[in-house]
Amino acid sequence: MRSHDAVTVVIADDHELFRRGLVQLLEQAGIQVVGEAADGVEAVERCTELQPDVVVMDLHMPGMSGIDATRRIVAAGLRTQVAVLTVSAEESMVIDALMAGACGYLLKDAEADQVVTAVLAAARGESLISPRVAAKVVNRLRREPRLQGSDATTELTDRETVVLRLIAAGLGNHEIADQLYISENTVKNHVSNILVKLDVDNRVQAAVRAIIEGLIDPAEPDGRSGDGSGQ
Secondary structure, three states, X not given: OOOHHHOEEEEEOOOHHHHHHHHHHHHHOOOEEEEEEOOHHHHHHHHHHHOOOEEEEOOOOOOOOHXXXXXXXXXXXXXXXXXXXXXXXXXXXXXXXXXXXXXXXXXXXXXXXXXXHHHHHHXXXXXXXXXXXXXHHHHHHHHOOOOOOOHHHHOOOHHHHHHHHHHHOOXXXXXXXXXXXXXXXXXXXXXXXXXXXXXXXXXXXXXXXXXXXXXXXXXXXXXOOOOOOOO
């Protein structure tokens, strides 16, 4: 795991005062802010140029939105992870941002330490989603019709399915390793295989797709199936 001072960040937000405050917060936590952007186009440019570990992305910006910027960053294959930090908990925006490739979603009323934790989680390829936002995702997925099982989902091994359920429950790699009594490197290998088989970019997308396809029951608050095999 990288130390905090090795994590680099670009902040994309059209409010300069908010950016200034966020820069101060992250740098006090030992996170290096290497660039700023005031709109989506600039966010893509900064990420392409600077290749930060994480971009903290607002969604409501002039010109190109944060969602479109996220899509472009992911489509470009940049190493940068997108952590959304915005005012909107609107269901459609949450789903669109996560499916565009964001690996985390926090609201701007989050506690300062939650923001720092979300950035560090994103840098590790993990995710942190505001509880209010997570509830909206689950409610939306409860209403989605189940898709027929795809080749990707049926190719998952039993162990990969268990790991996927724990990902959906919000566990990081270290916690999953502890739960399953395996090494963290083994967990990382399972996660990589899951992403490839489900044809998704990150853990959040994997969990969302698994719920839609019926692999995970969103009625279960921790993402486990009824037989308890996720633990």
